[in-house]
Amino acid sequence: MTVVIDRTRAGPPEAGPASAAEKARRRGDSxxxxxxxxxxxxxxxxxxxxxxxxxxxxxxTLAIYYITPWIRWERPGALPDQAILVDFAGRRFYIFDLQFxxxxxxxxxxLLVMAALALFLASSLFGRLxxxxxxxxxxxxxxxxxxxxxxxxxxxxxxxxxxxxxxxDKAWRKAGKHLVWLGIAFGTGxxxxxxxxxxxxxxxxFWTGQAPATAYxxxxxxxxxxxxxxxTMREQVCTYMCPWPRIQGxxxxxxxxxxxxxxxxxxxxxxxxxxxxxxxxxxCIDCGQCVVVCPMGIDIRNGAQLECINCGLCADACDExxxxxxxxxxxxxxxxxxxxxARAAGQPAVYRLVRPRTLVxxxxxxxxxxxxxxxxxxxxxxxxxxxxxxxxxxVRLHDGSVRNGYTLKIANxxxxxxxxxxxxxxxxxxxxxTPAAPAATDEVSARIxxxxxxxxxxxxxLPEQPxxxxxxxxxxxxxLPEGVMTVKSTFITDPGAxx
Amino acid sequence: xxxxxxHKDTGPVPTTGHEWDGIRExxxxxxxxxxxxxxxxxxxxxxxxxxxxxxxxxTGYTRGMLGKSDRAELVQDLARLKxxxxxxxxxxxxxxxxxxxxxxxxxxxxxxxxxxxxxxNCATCHxxxxxxxxxxxxxxxxxxxxxxxxxxxxxxxxYGIRSxxxxxxxxxxxxxxxxxxxxxxxxxxxxxxxxxxxGRPANAAAVQRAAPVYAANCVSCHGPEGRGDPLQGAxxxxxxxxxxxxxxxxxxxxxxNGRGGxxxxxxxxxxxxxxKALAVYxxxxxxxx
Numbered sequence: 001m002t003v004v005i006d007r008t009r010a011g012p013p014e015a016g017p018a019s020a021a022e023k024a025r026r027r028g029d030s031x032x033x034x035x036x037x038x039x040x041x042x043x044x045x046x047x048x049x050x051x052x053x054x055x056x057x058x059x060x061t062l063a064i065y066y067i068t069p070w071i072r073w074e075r076p077g078a079l080p081d082q083a084i085l086v087d088f089a090g091r092r093f094y095i096f097d098l099q100f101x102x103x104x105x106x107x108x109x110x111l112l113v114m115a116a117l118a119l120f121l122a123s124s125l126f127g128r129l130x131x132x133x134x135x136x137x138x139x140x141x142x143x144x145x146x147x148x149x150x151x152x153x154x155x156x157x158x159x160x161x162x163x164x165x166x167x168x169d170k171a172w173r174k175a176g177k178h179l180v181w182l183g184i185a186f187g188t189g190x191x192x193x194x195x196x197x198x199x200x201x202x203x204x205x206f207w208t209g210q211a212p213a214t215a216y217x218x219x220x221x222x223x224x225x226x227x228x229x230x231x232t233m234r235e236q237v238c239t240y241m242c243p244w245p246r247i248q249g250x251x252x253x254x255x256x257x258x259x260x261x262x263x264x265x266x267x268x269x270x271x272x273x274x275x276x277x278x279x280x281x282x283x284c285i286d287c288g289q290c291v292v293v294c295p296m297g298i299d300i301r302n303g304a305q306l307e308c309i310n311c312g313l314c315a316d317a318c319d320e321x322x323x324x325x326x327x328x329x330x331x332x333x334x335x336x337x338x339x340x341x342a343r344a345a346g347q348p349a350v351y352r353l354v355r356p357r358t359l360v361x362x363x364x365x366x367x368x369x370x371x372x373x374x375x376x377x378x379x380x381x382x383x384x385x386x387x388x389x390x391x392x393x394x395v396r397l398h399d400g401s402v403r404n405g406y407t408l409k410i411a412n413x414x415x416x417x418x419x420x421x422x423x424x425x426x427x428x429x430x431x432x433x434t435p436a437a438p439a440a441t442d443e444v445s446a447r448i449x450x451x452x453x454x455x456x457x458x459x460x461x462l463p464e465q466p467x468x469x470x471x472x473x474x475x476x477x478x479x480l481p482e483g484v485m486t487v488k489s490t491f492i493t494d495p496g497a498x499x
Numbered sequence: 500x501x502x503x504x505x506h507k508d509t510g511p512v513p514t515t516g517h518e519w520d521g522i523r524e525x526x527x528x529x530x531x532x533x534x535x536x537x538x539x540x541x542x543x544x545x546x547x548x549x550x551x552x553x554x555x556x557x558t559g560y561t562r563g564m565l566g567k568s569d570r571a572e573l574v575q576d577l578a579r580l581k582x583x584x585x586x587x588x589x590x591x592x593x594x595x596x597x598x599x600x601x602x603x604x605x606x607x608x609x610x611x612x613x614x615x616x617x618x619x620n621c622a623t624c625h626x627x628x629x630x631x632x633x634x635x636x637x638x639x640x641x642x643x644x645x646x647x648x649x650x651x652x653x654x655x656x657x658y659g660i661r662s663x664x665x666x667x668x669x670x671x672x673x674x675x676x677x678x679x680x681x682x683x684x685x686x687x688x689x690x691x692x693x694x695x696x697x698g699r700p701a702n703a704a705a706v707q708r709a710a711p712v713y714a715a716n717c718v719s720c721h722g723p724e725g726r727g728d729p730l731q732g733a734x735x736x737x738x739x740x741x742x743x744x745x746x747x748x749x750x751x752x753x754x755x756n757g758r759g760g761x762x763x764x765x766x767x768x769x770x771x772x773x774x775k776a777l778a779v780y781x782x783x784x785x786x787x788x
Contacts, residue, residue, distance in 0.1 A: 391628030395639040395786060398738035403639070403786045435783035436606055461786065495630070 038236060040162065041297040043145060044155040044289075048316025057133050058142060066187075069194035073097075076415050079451060086196050089212075092451070098376075099413055099451070103383075110372045117368060121361040123251040125353055126334070127258035131244065132311035137237050140188070140230035144181055145295065151177040155292055181231045182223070189222030235296045238309060245306045252304075255352045259310045260335040261290070261301040264344035269301075272325070283331050289321050290314035290332055300332060381414035382448075382480045386489045394492040400464040402493050408456045408476060412448040418481050421445050424460055426474030426491060431461045448480075462491060470494040591772040596649045599779050606779065613780020616773055620765070629784060633744055634760055641787030642740040646729040652785075653778035659764035660732065667764060670731040675716065676755030685712050690751040696725040696736045697745075732759075 073083035073096055080087065085094040093100040093108075100107060122129045131138060151173045152158045161170055193202060193215045205211035206219075229237050238245065252258065261284075269284035284301070291299045293314060296307045300314045318332040339349035389405035396402055412418050422444045424430045433440035435457055446456045458476075465472065472491040477484055514523040547553065551563040587608045591599065599605050618627060625631050629638040636644065645655050645668050658666040675681040681689070691705035692713050714723070720733035727735035734742060742760075743753045765774055 389628075391626075392630040392639055395630065395637070396739065397641045397786055398735070398740055400739060405784070433786075435610070436601065436603060457783070459786065 039297065041235065041295065042155040042158050042292075043295045043313075044292045044317070045149060046293045046313050046316045046320070048319055050312030051316050054133060054142065054311065054313075058139050061134060061136075061139055062143075066191050069191070069199040077450065079415065080198055082198055084195065085198070088196060088214075099415075101411070101413060104379075107372070107375065110368060110375070114365065114368050114372065117361055117365040120251055121358060121365055123248060124253065124256055124355075124357050124361055127252055127256050128244075128248060128308070128310040131238065131309035132259075135309075137229060137242070138309060138311065140184075140226055141234050141295065143184065144230040144234075147180050147184070148177055151180070178231070181227055185223045185226035185230070186219070188226040189219040189224075192222045193219050235307065238296065239307050248306075253355075253357060254338040254341075255336050255355055257334045257336055257351075258304055259300060259308065259312050259315060259332065260337070260340060261303070261332050262330070262335060262340055262343075263301075263303075264340055266301070266331055274325075278327075283322075283327060285321070285325065287321055289317040293317040304337070380482060380485075381412065382418070382482055382485065383409075383411040383413075383453075384476070384478045384485045384487050385409045386476055386487045388489055388492075392495060394495040396495050397461065401461050402464070402491075402495070403459055403461045404491050406458045406460065406476070406489065408458055408478070408487075409453055410446070410448050410456060410478065410480075411453040412450055414481070415450055416481075417450050418448045419445060420448050420454075420456070421479040422456065422458060423477045423479075424458075424474065425477055425486075426460075426472060427462055427465055427468070429463045433459045433461070460491065462493070465493050468493060588772045591775055596653060596775060596778060599775065600649065600783070606783070609776040609779040610783060612773060612776035613778075613783075616769065616777050617780055620769070621777070624762075629781070634742065634758070636742060636760075637740070638781050638785055640740065641785070642735070642738060643729065643785075644727075644732045644734055644742070647782075647785060647787060649778060649782045651729070652781050653775065655762070656774050656778055656781075657764065657766040660762040661759055662761060662764040664764040664766075668732055670720070670733065670759065672720070672733075672753075672757035672759055673716075674755065674757035677757070681712065681716065681754075685709070686751060686754050689713060689717075689754050690747055693725070693736050693750050693754075694747060697739065698737065 068084055069082065071083035072081050073094075075081055075094070079099075080094060082094065083096055085092075087094065091102050119130055148158070152161050161173065164170060190206070193206070193211075196218075197205075197212070197215060202211050202215060206215060233241075265282060266284035267282040269282050269286045272278075272281075272285045290301065291314075293316070294300070295311065295313065296309055298305055298307045300308065312334070315330075315332040315334075319329045322329055322331060336349075336351060339351060342349045385408070387407045387409065389407070392405075394402050394404050408422060410420050422432070423442065424432055430442065431440035432442060432444045434444045434446070437444065440459075440461065444456065444458050446454060448454045460474075462472075470493050472493060473488065474491045475486050475488045477486045513526045515526045517524050548561070549563065550565045551567055552560055553563060554561045587605070590605055591609065591612075594602070594605060599609050617625075617629070621629070624635045625638055626635075631637040641647065643651065645651060645660065655668055658664045658668065660668040661671075673680055675689075676683060676686045688705040688709035689712055691701040692709035695701035695706045717725075720731050721727055721736055722733075725736035727733045734740075739745070741749065743749055743758060765777070769777070
């Protein structure tokens with residue numbers, strides 16, 4: 001049996017309504033079997049500050065997800081006119097006025113490093129902000145729960161419905177819910193493929209059966225995962241599948257803001273009669289609202305725990321209840337372990353956002369972002385690589401002069417065709433020849449079409465170099481619209497030499 | 500064999516009754532999931548027999564309902580490949596050699612075709628890099644026995660050298676020593692003469708003795724100055740390129756034996772477009788002419 005919580009911090013085992021996680025734990029402990037069955041969670045609808053923020057963030061993030069691929073961006077020639085496009089077939093990543101090639105994958109790496117550091121920083125400052133507000137798993141689960149409420153009602157109605165025998169009413173509610181879920185899931189999977197193909201084109205192709213097989217496969221895959229993850233697995237994804245809760249423990253400390261039950265204010269808890277005194281007791285009336293609204297099925301009053309995604313819905317539920325009994329807000333809210341402990345000991349709470357930990361994360365984040373910006377600003381639209389022929393490494397001509405063959409790979413990532421002028425810098429008297437040219441000269445020119453890598457064959461002939469050694473350091477200077485690029489290479493003077 | 504029994508360590512699970520030195524085998528039932536996979540495999544196998552080629556017979560085999568055939572697919576693939584290449588190959592058919600070389604797209608196609616065909620057919624003698632070896636011409640330099648222009652190379656490729664083809668390049672150097680046309684002393688003197696032609700120090704007396712012999716026997720092909728004649732495939736004796744080696748022993752052996760290499764005619768073996776592409780490839784990678 002996996003024990004998922006530090007039970008020494010758990011409250012009295014039988015007091016108040018038990019959370020779903022607590023029930024499951026009890027059942028597991030009493031020899032329930034090899035696998036722990038899921039205890040259904042019926043989160044109650046809640047209103048309040050954090051809930052409103054969550055609604056707004058859901059609208060924004062979903063809008064970003066669905067609208068982004070439809071932003072058009074004019075590009076010259078046959079290049080795609082989609083602002084953000086991951087073109088796997090063409091091996092290109094377009095983002096507005098930039099296009100990235102596979103060999104620049106380090107920009108993606110940098111972006112991922114930045115994302116990780118930002119996540120570390122946010123976590124050490126404010127706990128699991130990502131999990132509670134921005135993670136797709138949370139967003140879509142939230143959406144699916146809302147759909148569920150539309151069909152089956154809120155917590156109590158849903159529990160009654162699930163306990164009731166099958167009837168026509170129950171059947172259509174369940175069927176309707178699953179149909180809408182599938183619709184949303186399909187919309188999610190469908191929108192995904194727009195990022196990888198020209199959106200208007202693939203939309204038509206999709207319905208006419210002309211789209212590439214990968215489009216159908218990934219649409220089906222994401223439809224399936226969305227439906228299963230947000231519909232039926234929900235909190236199990238976070239608790240069992242996601243590595244983040246495990247890493248989380250290393251990132252937060254006693255000064256991190258987390259959704260916290262302010263134990264100093266709440267305890268000792270207990271039912272309260274209207275008009276009775278509040279002296280000598282805590283502010284928690286043990287109404288259990290924080291437990292019934294929790295989408296993760298936990299009791300926040302047990303302290304910080306692995307399942308908690310810090311969504312703040314329990315804080316909203318508690319505030320709502322405090323309004324009703326005319327008590328101050330904030331029995332549950334964003335707070336730090338240190339502040340709670342300080343207040344419990346009768347000292348003023350101190351909040352420290354600037355700590356070595358946050359400074360290190362922020363510093364690393366600034367460093368990596370700076371490197372990325374520098375890299376982007378100094379990124380060149382052209383690449384030149386020189387590959388020297390290995391076989392033959394050199395050829396001696398009838399007059400004793402020696403010829404070496406090179407292939408210059410010139411990549412053009414700009415959005416216009418470019419002319420490259422290739423010259424050789426090395427010993428005097430070099431003659432350059434490319435197969436298409438009628439005669440050898442001191443310069444070879446080639447047209448590099450936009451969005452291509454052109455391989456230019458260049459043969460260099462040097463007069464005999466007595467006493468110069470078998471391997472001469474040489475270089476090619478390539479004049480391009482962006483400037484001159486110099487690439488080093490070697491010239492072998494002896495056809496029998498071993499490089 | 501004893502009767503199936505149970506054991507205090509195994510609880511209610513019976514054993515098979517087999518015993519080897521006290522080791523007994525538990526008679527656990529097969530896992531249900533395993534059984535279901537086994538049955539599914541049986542069903543799959545029957546379906547496979549019906550749909551796919553499966554059972555060998557005396558004169559053939561069961562074809563299966565799907566009509567799958569690796570051989571037919573290969574033929575289809577090859578046909579598709581040919582169709583794919585067809586357009587560019589058609590352009591190769593109609594274009595002249597110069598047109599191929601001056602059109603970047605067509606040239607790139609010819610070079611790609613040429614490279615792969617060269618590796619399959621030519622590399623055996625001339626080497627993958629085309630630099631040849633003793634007795635096999637170096638195709639990368641600017642020394643060409645039979646001419647190094649695009650047309651010359653194309654013609655040599657088409658008809659070969661001493662290949663027996665009526666239009667083949669043909670010449671024959673006499674075996675001056677072996678056939679006793681010249682005495683061994685004359686052959687030795689000639690060797691010194693040829694060494695002197697290539698600008699290297701030689702025995703002056705021998706060179707003087709050999710001059711009339713050279714004029715009488717060699718001039719008709721190699722020329723008075725030893726510069727050779729590409730029309731007859733006669734090599735230039737004044738440069739530093741030696742097909743059969745540059746040492747005195749090599750040169751003497753060549754005068755004695757009069758060797759001449761053979762290159763097959765490729766016009767009957769490769770289609771005309773491929774030969775054209777090969778000519779463009781060889782010319783593009785060679786220095787000169």
